[in-house]
Amino acid sequence: MVTPQESKPNNLVQTIERVSLILDILGQNPQGISVRDLSLKVSLPKGTTHRLLSSLSYLGYVRQDPKTRNYLLGFKLVELGNLLLGQLDLRKEAEPFLRELAERTKETVHMVILDRNEVVYIDKVEVAHNPSGLRMASRIGLRNPAHSSAVGKVLLSLFSDEALNQFLKEKKLSKRTEHTITDTVQLKEHLKMVRNQGYAIDDEENEKGVRCVGAPIYNEAGNAVAAVSISGPAFRVTKNMAQETLKKEVMKTALDISRRLGYRGGR
Amino acid sequence: MVTPQESKPNNLVQTIERVSLILDILGQNPQGISVRDLSLKVSLPKGTTHRLLSSLSYLGYVRQDPKTRNYLLGFKLVELGNLLLGQLDLRKEAEPFLRELAERTKETVHMVILDRNEVVYIDKVEVAHNPSGLRMASRIGLRNPAHSSAVGKVLLSLFSDEALNQFLKEKKLSKRTEHTITDTVQLKEHLKMVRNQGYAIDDEENEKGVRCVGAPIYNEAGNAVAAVSISGPAFRVTKNMAQETLKKEVMKTALDISRRLGYRGGR
C-alpha cells in the first residue's frame, strides 16, 4: 500500500493557509514578534494580521506577551499535540522498553513513526547524566528526512517497490552532511542491505558528529509501524560499537516492543 | 498587574472558530471520525466540513487514516506544541531538579505555569517503577482549574487583590470533588494561609484519591512564574507526609529552581 502524498487542494481555504504560515513564523520567534513585523513577513496588511491574531489568541493557539505586546505560540498547541501523543497506544506500550534501553546503553533513545514519508519523533529518552553531558538537539515532534536517518532508512527498507518509487518521486534526497546518500541507485542498494540486516546505521548522514542505529517495530499484522534508535556522538558510538553491541540491543528492544504489540514473526 | 482575560473579539474569524471546534472534536476521537459524523457534530454541511478538513490535512494539522478514511489530529500539532515547550527556558533549567525530586520522593513531579488563569502542565517526571505501579492520569499540556490544585492555589496566593478579584470574576469555583473549595470567602482565607506557609496542599480537591503538595518558582524579578508539585495516591501521600517531609522537599526544589533563574529572595 502506498501512503499518498497529501496533494495541494485546489480549493485550499485561504484563512487556514494564512494561519498556518503565521503559526510557523511565531514558532521561529521564541521571544515573540510584533504585529507589524509579522504582517511584513506574511505580506498582509497590519489590520488583517491583527484580526487573525486576535481570533487565534481568543482560542488559545496564540498568546500575547502583556509587556512587549509581542505575539507567541499559545498553549492550546501543547494541549492538542500532547493529546495526540497520548492517544498513540504504541507509545504507551513502548515506553518502559525505551527507558530500559537508554539505561543499559547510556545513550539517547528515540522512537519515531513515518508521517507523509518523513520521520517524526514521538518519544525520546535521555539518561539523566550521560557520560559526556552532551544532549541531542532532537525534540519530540521534530521531523527529519527518511533517507538520512537510521530510523528512516530502516522503515524505507521495508517499503514495497511501488511505495519506494513513490517516495523517491515526491522527496528529493537532500544532502544533509557529506555522508548523506543522495543517489537513488545507491540508496536502493543500501536499503536492500538494511532489509537483510534488519537494522540500519546512520553514519553521520543526518548530522555531523552523530551516529545512530535503528531497528523496526512491527504490529500484530506484521507491518512496520515505527522504529527505535540509539543515537550518540560519533566518538563514543563508533562504527564497531554500532555494528556489534548497539545493533543487538536496538534489535532486541524493537522485537520486544513488537511482541508487545502482538507481533508473531521474527523467528 | 492583571493578566487580562482574553475577551471574545467581535470580529472573530469564522474559519478559525470552526477549525478550532473541529480540532477539539478530533481530539476527543482517538480512533478518528468520519466526515459525516464530524459534519453532524459541528453542524456544518458535509461539503464545508470536507473542505476545511482537506485544507487542514494538507498543512498537517489533521491526518486521514488511509484504511478507515477517518480523520484524526495531525502531527503538525505535536511539532508546534513541542516547539513551544522547547522555547521555555524555565523548562530547560528546571528539568534536572524535577528529576532529582521525583527520584528522591518516588512520586510524580509536575511543573506548571498559569495561562489565562488556568494551570497548564509543562513538565512531568515519573519514576520508572513507583511503589504501587500507579500512574497519574496527568499529561503535559493538560489544563486544570487553579482553585482546586496545589500548584494553582500556591500561585493564586501570590496574586494581588486586584488580580485575585479578576480571577474570581471570570472563573467560577467548580466543584471537582467533595473537598474542593468552592466558596469565595473560604478560598480567600485559605490563600492567605498558603501565602504565609509558602506551599499549598491539594487534599483530594481536584481528583478523588490524589493528594499533592506545591510550591512556587520565582524568576529574577521576584515574580512567581511557575510552580512545582509532588502528586501521589492519598493512601501513600498522607496529610502528615505532605506537611512534613514532602513540603520541605518541594519547597527546596522550587527554591533551587528559582535561584537558578536568578532569584535572590527567600532568605
Added chain:
DNA sequence: GAACATCGTTCCATAATGCGAAACGATTTA
C-alpha cells in the same frame, strides 16, 4: 453478484464573509 445504500469528494452559482485602506488611540522616542 446485482442493486442499493452510504459514504467521501467535487462542483458552482450565490451572498455572506473576510478584506484591507484608513482612521484612531496609546506608547515611546526625539
Added chain:
DNA sequence: TAAATCGTTTCGCATTATGGAACGATGTTC
C-alpha cells in the same frame, strides 16, 4: 512637547468561502 510608531478598530466593498446538489467509490444486503 511634538512627532513618530506602534497596536487596534472601523466599515464599505468584492473576494472568498459557502453549502446544496451531483458525482463517484466503497461496501453492504438480499
